[in-house]
Amino acid sequence: MRLDMTPEPLADDDATIRAHLEGLPVVALLTTVAHATGDLSLLREDLRPDLTKMLAPDDGYDATQLETARRLAADALARHRDAGSPPPPPLSEDQLRAMVLWANGGQGDADMVLLLEEELCLDGADLRAPTWTVDDLAPDRQVTVAVIGAGMSGIVAAHRLRQAGVGVTIIEKNTDVGGTWLENAYPGCRVDIQNHWYSYSFAQSSHWPQLHSTQPVLLDYFRTCVDQLGLRDIIRFDTEVLEARWDDDDAAWTLSLQTPDGTSTERFDAVVSAVGQLNQPLMPDIDGIDTFAGPWFHSARWDHDVDLAGKDVAVIGTGASAVQFIPHVAEVAAEVTVYQRTPPWLMPVPNYCDDVTTNEAWILRHLPTYAQWDRLRLFTRTQEGLLPLAEVDPGWESDGSSVSALNDMMRQVLTAYYEASFPDAELRDKLLPRYPPTAKRVVLDNGIYPRTLARDDVTLETTTIDAVTPGGVRTADGVEHSHDVIIYGTGFQASKFLTPMRVIGTGGADLHERWGGDARAYVGITVPEFPNLFLMYGPNTNIVINGSIIY
Structure with a gap:
């Protein structure tokens, strides 16, 4: 089974083709074009990905490599257009393995290559289908x-x-x-x-x-x-x-x-x-949850009948779900107070909420197998690229904020994002995690969460919650915070x-x-x-x- 992946023939001129290749990741682009044209010479050794750099901008490729890759791909696609956009020629087993191995940075034994071929599922070849009955x-x-x-x-x-x-x-x-x-x-x-x-x-x-x-x-x-x-x-x-x-x-x-x-x-x-x-929603162990007189619910059981417009809303928790819904709540509520116990590490992904770009949509229309080759790129990028950042170096000395030199490098990169995103030093100090990156789930952010917390009608409260009361939340310093609605973004019973x-x-x-x-x-x-x-x-x-x- 494959959802619709019928290609449209290429008809654009050379300049238009070249323009549409801007911004496309090299690995997905070259493997897609090599597959479509049968020209595996596009997969050059000097353009083979380095998995240790795949988390860097442009997957670690420098400007010269990017220009070379896009020029090669554009020339090959122009020839493909002139030939009438024929269907991809069948790949031999050796050709497929060579392409997969190249996309994986030249690394991997036979078992790894087979795993990657299974993920690719090229031409509808479902290699994970049972071989027994x-x-x-x-x-x-x-x-x-x-x-x-x-x-x-x-x-x-x-x-x-x-x-x-x-x-x-x-x-x-x-x-x-x-x-x-x-x-x-x-x-x-x-x-x-x-x-x-x-x-x-x-x-x-x-x-x-x-x-x-x-x-x-x-x-x-x-x-x-x-x-x-x-x-x-x-x-x-x-x-x-x-x-x-x-x-x-x-x-x-x-x-x-x-x-x-x-x-x-x-x-x-x-x-x-x-x-x-x-x-299974996880409710926090806080006294008085059931005593609150207003509406309250967990984000996993969102009550869409509760109108948040003009309300004073408390959000308890700042996990992955909360970071997603807090900006939307802030858009309609009169006031939002975010109660934070442990801040998450934010990973900058500027295009996180964006539509597929014009260039991505173009190549997916004309070469829909781009979706599969990009899947392979994402798979290799994540399964190998992130692991070294999380591995503990037993000899690494730190204050507990990192577990290795690579992990500390990641912490520095993410910290720089916090410094750029939260100019208010007091707010930034509350939000910057003290634990190592990857110790908890890293939350993707396109900048909307920092902008939300900087709003005048949004307050970040880091004082420990003592109890929920009929009127709102009482913190450990004895302050009573009045709220109309309480939303729990406290995760799951994982x-x-x-x-x-x-x-x-x-x-x-x-x-x-x-x-x-x-x-x-x-x-x-x-x-x-x-x-x-x-x-x-x-x-x-x-x-x-x-x-x-x-x-």
């Missing part, structure tokens, strides 16, 4: 699997199982698909990974309106995938799993289900948990995997008791004493840096 493993048996959750993970799990001929039922507590992209509908909600990567390898698109799409666009993408994959008919909506219990004698799982009509049970041979990690359902394994083993608050699983997927239970997005597979889930 259920008939190979159990030819005389009907195998049934329950997938819990119809979000991003549940959709792909069900799709892969169906490709193998397994009988699948998706159980979804909500009334629609999308998971976290259905539930998180707060103002400003958008993805912080570029969409050409934040999408299924087998369902890539060249029609993203922005590089970092908003929640409605992402939700529509997942709905489209479900419909085109034919999964909607196997989803039981508005059904919550209360308990999963393993039967030792029957070697099967019994699920206790809650629907609007009551409770029921159903048996399955295996269970795939795709309930997500960032879906460490409480598979909650709130109960999971009972062999011999009556209770999964949450076994974990004791410290969830762990073999390669993040399976847990001893819980046979035929498989975890998507499991423990220790999703850290705050790097493409960790692939390992």
Whole structure:
């Protein structure tokens, strides 16, 4: 399955073609043009990416390299136009591997190259499709699997199982698909990974309106995938799993289900948990939360019936979600007070909320495989490029604000952004983190968050909260702050995997008791004493840096 990637023929003159290549990343540009024209000589050694520089402007290429790359690409595209814009010639296996290896900076063994080819999914070659079928493993048996959750993970799990001929039922507590992209509908909600990567390898698109799409666009993408994959008919909506219990004698799982009509049970041979990690709101441990007389809600359960216009609004928390919605709240509220416990590191991304540029839209129209080659660039850039910045140097001496020389360099770069963005020294001192970059999730910012906090009608409060009162918030210094509305941007119960359902394994083993608050699983997927239970997005597979889930 691929979403529409039909190209338009090239008809522009040489100068127009050259102009449209400005600003396009070299790796994605050259691999796309080499693929379209069959001219692999474009992938020159002197233009091969250096993964250690991929986080620098222009992916570390200097002005001479940029000019050379764009000239080579423009000349090749002019020849391609003159030839009538023929479809890309088929790549041999050796050619594809050479291109992938070049895009990865010449690094990578056979396994790494195969991983990158799988991500690329060129010409619809779904290399991650199962190579086995259920008939190979159990030819005389009907195998049934329950997938819990119809979000991003549940959709792909069900799709892969169906490709193998397994009988699948998706159980979804909500009334629609999308998971976290259905539930998180707060103002400003958008993805912080570029969409050409934040999408299924087998369902890539060249029609993203922005590089970092908003929640409605992402939700529509997942709905489209479900419909085109034919999964909607196997989803039981508005059904919550209360308990999963393993039967030792029957070697099967019994699920206790809650629907609007009551409770029921159903048996399955295996269970795939795709309930997500960032879906259960975390409310802070603050006295008096329930005593507040006005409207209050968590950002993950945004109450769109509450009119914030002209109101005095308190926002408690400054995590990734809060940084996104605070500017939108400030646009309509009369006053906003932001209560901050720990400030986030902000990563400057000037085009974070911008539409796809004219040049990006042009190349995606004429060479839609640019979306796939740019996906490969983003993948290699993130999976390798960020990791050295987070690695701890045991011999590194610091005041706790960095963990290595590279990490300290990153801290200095980000600190410079704070100094440029927050000219008010007192405000900047409150906002500058004291912990190392990458120790917590780094938040992308295009400058709107600093501008919001500098507004006269926005106050940053860093005094510890003592309690929530009927009229607002009381801080530890005894000051009572009056508010009309309180919004909690305090994140999720990320460490409480598979909650709130109960999971009972062999011999009556209770999964949450076994974990004791410290969830762990073999390669993040399976847990001893819980046979035929498989975890998507499991423990220790999703850290705050790097493409960790692939390992």
